[in-house]
Amino acid sequence: MEHKEQNECNHYKGLDEETLFMVSQTFKALSDPTRIRILHLLSTRECSVNEITGELSLMQSTVSHQLRFLKNLRLVKFRREGTSLYYSIDDEHVITLLNQMIHHVNHD
Numbered sequence: 001m002e003h004k005e006q007n008e009c010n011h012y013k014g015l016d017e018e019t020l021f022m023v024s025q026t027f028k029a030l031s032d033p034t035r036i037r038i039l040h041l042l043s044t045r046e047c048s049v050n051e052i053t054g055e056l057s058l059m060q061s062t063v064s065h066q067l068r069f070l071k072n073l074r075l076v077k078f079r080r081e082g083t084s085l086y087y088s089i090d091d092e093h094v095i096t097l098l099n100q101m102i103h104h105v106n107h108d
Helices: 004-010 017-029 031-041 049-056 059-073 094-107
Strands: 076-081 086-091
Touching: 031 049, 031 059, 031 076, 031 086, 031 094, 049 059, 049 086, 059 076, 086 094
Parallel strands: none
Antiparallel strands: 076 086
16 A cells, blocks of 8 residues: 555655746735735725725735736736726636635634
């Protein structure tokens, strides 16, 4: 049995570098309280930058910087309406993970 387990381990291919990088970047995104707040808000509804700044009491420059980071990871997307940009979630998998972590933290 032990010999068979060693052979199975020898066939493990691991993760490619791009996958490792993207997974670590996604966890990095979820490690920042401001980004968590923005993602959580956007999981409830689409918002403009001004709505996010008002709802979360953040500076516009902070929100714009964090949205750019999240957009580059394809966690949020935007649509333009006139001169306003409206942001929404672009990856439900990450929101599911975030909600599971919130549930885990609040679990008794």
